[in-house]
Amino acid sequence: MVECSILNVLIIFLLLAPVLLSAQTPPQIPQAAQAQFQVAQPAADASSPVTATAVFDPPTVRVGEKTFYRVTVSATESAIRWPEEISAPAELKFGASTRGQITQFLGNNFRVFTSFIYEVRPAAAGHFAITNFSVDASGPVVEIPAAALDAVADSSNLPPARMLALDLSATNVFLGQPFRVRVMLPAGAGNQIEALREIQLSGGGLMLDKTAMRQSIEVANVGGQLRPAFICELTATPIAAGVQEFFAQGFTAGREFSGPITIRGQVTIPGGPAKYVLLVSEPVKINVSPLPADSEPPGFTGAMGKFFSDPPQLSTNRLRVGEPVHLKITFHGEGDLARFVPPAPPRSRDWQVIADNPPATGFTLIPLTDEARATPAIPFCCFDPVAGKYSDLTIPPLPVTVVGEGLPGELPVFDDEGKSAVPLKLSGLAPMPGKTVASLKPLQLRGWFVGVQLLPVFGFLALWQWDRRRRFLEAHPEIVRRRQARRALRRIKRALQTAAAAGDANAFVRHAADALCIAVAPNYPADPQALVCADVLAQLDAAEQNGHAGETVRRIFAAADARFAVAPETQSGWLALQSEVEAVLLKLEEKL
Amino acid sequence: MSFRHFIFLAALFSAIEISRADGTNDFFAQGVELNRAGRLPEAAAAFEKSAHAQPAAGTLVNLGVAEWRRGHAGAAILAWEQARWIDPFDGRAAQNLKFARAVAQADGPQLKWFEAASMWLPPDAWVWLAGASLWLAVGALTLPQLFRRRKTGWQQALAAAGLGIFLASMTANLGVVSRTNLGFVVKKNAPLLLTPTREGEMISTMNAGEPARRLRTRGDYFFIRTANESGWIARDAFGLVNE
Numbered sequence: 001m002v003e004c005s006i007l008n009v010l011i012i013f014l015l016l017a018p019v020l021l022s023a024q025t026p027p028q029i030p031q032a033a034q035a036q037f038q039v040a041q042p043a044a045d046a047s048s049p050v051t052a053t054a055v056f057d058p059p060t061v062r063v064g065e066k067t068f069y070r071v072t073v074s075a076t077e078s079a080i081r082w083p084e085e086i087s088a089p090a091e092l093k094f095g096a097s098t099r100g101q102i103t104q105f106l107g108n109n110f111r112v113f114t115s116f117i118y119e120v121r122p123a124a125a126g127h128f129a130i131t132n133f134s135v136d137a138s139g140p141v142v143e144i145p146a147a148a149l150d151a152v153a154d155s156s157n158l159p160p161a162r163m164l165a166l167d168l169s170a171t172n173v174f175l176g177q178p179f180r181v182r183v184m185l186p187a188g189a190g191n192q193i194e195a196l197r198e199i200q201l202s203g204g205g206l207m208l209d210k211t212a213m214r215q216s217i218e219v220a221n222v223g224g225q226l227r228p229a230f231i232c233e234l235t236a237t238p239i240a241a242g243v244q245e246f247f248a249q250g251f252t253a254g255r256e257f258s259g260p261i262t263i264r265g266q267v268t269i270p271g272g273p274a275k276y277v278l279l280v281s282e283p284v285k286i287n288v289s290p291l292p293a294d295s296e297p298p299g300f301t302g303a304m305g306k307f308f309s310d311p312p313q314l315s316t317n318r319l320r321v322g323e324p325v326h327l328k329i330t331f332h333g334e335g336d337l338a339r340f341v342p343p344a345p346p347r348s349r350d351w352q353v354i355a356d357n358p359p360a361t362g363f364t365l366i367p368l369t370d371e372a373r374a375t376p377a378i379p380f381c382c383f384d385p386v387a388g389k390y391s392d393l394t395i396p397p398l399p400v401t402v403v404g405e406g407l408p409g410e411l412p413v414f415d416d417e418g419k420s421a422v423p424l425k426l427s428g429l430a431p432m433p434g435k436t437v438a439s440l441k442p443l444q445l446r447g448w449f450v451g452v453q454l455l456p457v458f459g460f461l462a463l464w465q466w467d468r469r470r471r472f473l474e475a476h477p478e479i480v481r482r483r484q485a486r487r488a489l490r491r492i493k494r495a496l497q498t499a500a501a502a503g504d505a506n507a508f509v510r511h512a513a514d515a516l517c518i519a520v521a522p523n524y525p526a527d528p529q530a531l532v533c534a535d536v537l538a539q540l541d542a543a544e545q546n547g548h549a550g551e552t553v554r555r556i557f558a559a560a561d562a563r564f565a566v567a568p569e570t571q572s573g574w575l576a577l578q579s580e581v582e583a584v585l586l587k588l589e590e591k592l
Numbered sequence: 593m594s595f596r597h598f599i600f601l602a603a604l605f606s607a608i609e610i611s612r613a614d615g616t617n618d619f620f621a622q623g624v625e626l627n628r629a630g631r632l633p634e635a636a637a638a639f640e641k642s643a644h645a646q647p648a649a650g651t652l653v654n655l656g657v658a659e660w661r662r663g664h665a666g667a668a669i670l671a672w673e674q675a676r677w678i679d680p681f682d683g684r685a686a687q688n689l690k691f692a693r694a695v696a697q698a699d700g701p702q703l704k705w706f707e708a709a710s711m712w713l714p715p716d717a718w719v720w721l722a723g724a725s726l727w728l729a730v731g732a733l734t735l736p737q738l739f740r741r742r743k744t745g746w747q748q749a750l751a752a753a754g755l756g757i758f759l760a761s762m763t764a765n766l767g768v769v770s771r772t773n774l775g776f777v778v779k780k781n782a783p784l785l786l787t788p789t790r791e792g793e794m795i796s797t798m799n800a801g802e803p804a805r806r807l808r809t810r811g812d813y814f815f816i817r818t819a820n821e822s823g824w825i826a827r828d829a830f831g832l833v834n835e
Binding site: 321370371404405406407408409411424425426427428429430431432433434435436437438439440441442443444445449452453456460463464466467 | 627632642648650654679684691692696715720731734769
């Protein structure tokens with residue numbers, strides 16, 4: 001029963017939900033406000049049939065004079081497949097051609113007209129006609145009606161073809177140097193002035209700036225005559241070097257002046273709907289010189305003219321790391337300041353440089369480190385077309401003092417009970433450099449230290465070698481005795497020579513006997529002092545014992561023994577034995 | 593080489609060393625004066641020059657103080673760690689490190705036991721100790737035999753002690769070598785990158801003074817491992833304790 005009750009309650013709530021829970025309604029916007037959000041877009045007139053007109057303007061000209069074959073179609077330019085060539089009598093010489101498009105507003109919709117215009121000169125007198133022909137207008141086929149031209153041999157009353165006139169402020173310019181272009185539409189019959197629309201400079205190599213367009217009606221020199229004219233002043237910039245040829249084109253637009261206009265003098269402005277007629281001017285040529293690239297200093301942004309800059313002003317010269325500072329720079333001069341491109345912000349390790357939004361020419365500088373001592377130099381230059389050279393306008397560095405962010409030098413410390421304890425703080429400066437090392441790289445990673453560790457190894461190796469040698473000599477004492485005998489023999493031989501040189505016969509005999517004993521002692525082995533003549537003789541061969549060597553040994557020992565006589569005698573003849581003694585010693589030494 | 597030549601060369605080397613030390617002391621004195629005048633960047637530069645010419649614990653302590661006052665916590669911590677590398681008993685460096693880590697909320701490096709043991713003495717002392725103890729033990733064992741002396745108890749005890757000291761110091765030497773890869777982040781909010789390239793994806797940013805261990809080097813980047821993560825960091829944002 002309980003479950004049924006709960007289910008019933010839930011069903012009731014679900015049924016009442018649409019009533020109780022109303023959905024959120026979207027905000028209601030009044031119609032007046034809605035109208036503000038909507039922008040009325042006039043519709044294109046697609047219902048009217050595409051029509052076309054074709055005329056020669058003027059329809060009668062002298063032979064060889066210029067006329068224009070003009071075709072106007074009520075369709076967009078992109079929709080029309082215009083033929084490359086037009087079938088015409090051979091006497092009609094076709095020249096330059098152009099085309100243009102204009103929009104006519106008709107209250108709540110608009111129509112588009114496209115005009116094709118050809119310069120034509122008749123080569124002979126007569127009546128010529130361009131027959132009708134068809135073109136495809138992206139769907140409907142449009143019939144271009146026939147047009148007739150009368151060429152007369154001579155007539156002075158014929159009006160010339162209506163054309164625009166061009167007046168340039170300069171014909172020798174540098175690449176990128178803006179110059180003024182005046183497109184003029186002279187007044188027609190009865191000083192009637194018409195406006196111009198869709199003005200273009202055709203021919204390439206130029207960039208047209210219509211943002212600074214000025215319109216006026218005034219008396220101007222047109223073809224050598226002072227005539228009232230509609231003048232549209234524009235700024236053109238050459239974007240290609242070399243000789244550039246171009247002409248102006250535009251549609252006559254009755255009284256449809258686009259923007260403010262200055263009128264000087266008495267003119268008549270016709271009423272009624274405008275007649276859109278595409279007109280062109282005679283072509284003109286300008287000579288565009290390239291900029292001297294080899295002498296271009298850094299920071300050229302395309303500024304053309306004669307500019308100057310005021311001294312840069314920094315909002316402050318003492319700042320902290322990360323704190324922005326504004327650098328105010330003002331340029332003025334004779335060039336086109338409206339098209340002035342300020343210097344680009346330079347890249348700097350110590351600064352972040354942000355350029356102000358154009359047309360402002362200042363910078364916001366943010367120091368990234370307290371090592372910055374001056375603002376970064378901002379390279380900039382402009383080209384003076386009059387002087388034909390660049391002028392340096394680099395913004396110089398300005399001295400600043402940048403202070404670091406700073407960190408605390410002391411930190412209060414609290415114990416567990418919240419009471420203040422001894423604070424942690426930064427130490428003072430060390431008064432002396434203190435313990436020094438040759439390098440922070442530890443000895444463990446230095447190659448030479450391994451070499452130093454090898455020195456004790458060499459020491460121990462030397463000791464081991466010494467011990468081996470010592471043990472060897474202990475096992476072979478005769479080697480030691482012979483070496484000692486050789487050493488003693490060298491000493492005694494020097495003494496022997498000294499005694500012989502001094503003429504001391506007793507010393508000579510004594511040293512000779514000692515030397516002979518020393519030379520034979522290792523062979524026994526025995527102490528040299530314990531040896532006698534027979535021991536020495538025993539070390540000689542039998543032949544030597546009985547020969548001269550044995551005799552020399554005997555005489556030496558006899559003389560030596562004579563020292564012990566009661567009355568020793570000294571015989572100078574003993575010294576004569578020196579060479580024999582040395583020969584015997586040499587023989588005995590060989591046996592050592 | 594005659595004795596005269598030896599004396600001349602010794603005098604020449606002494607003169608060079610004295611003049612170099614004088615230059616170092618000049619920078620040190622300049623740094624002290626500039627620091628007192630509040631010209632901290634210049635003071636830091638002078639101390640850095642002095643430390644570059646002749647690394648000294650006091651110079652590095654002062655460099656750290658100047659960098660800290662400029663607001664460069666990472667560079668200050670690195671300088672004090674280098675001062676402790678030279679002289680583990682330098683009280684100023686230890687005090688400043690404790691203070692800086694408390695202020696910057698930065699942890700100290702996590703050392704292994706043998707690395708901690710290697711901080712009991714200067715790094716060079718350990719290697720000399722190892723060399724001396726080894727050769728002392730070898731000498732105590734071999735020299736009596738070479739000189740035909742009877743082996744005595746004290747000689748054998750000396751050899752045993754030498755070998756023991758050698759083995760203990762080898763672990764400390766291992767710790768020294770291992771600590772050469774320790775470093776500290778010197779720039780604030782230095783990016784830790786996924787790849788060693790300028791356009792590398794950033795994993796995270798690192799606080800100044802944060803310790804890390806260098807694992808690899810590639811171009812201008814170190815591959816480092818911190819307590820929590822690893823990645824590539826620019827060389828100029830990371831300072832090794834022994835460089």
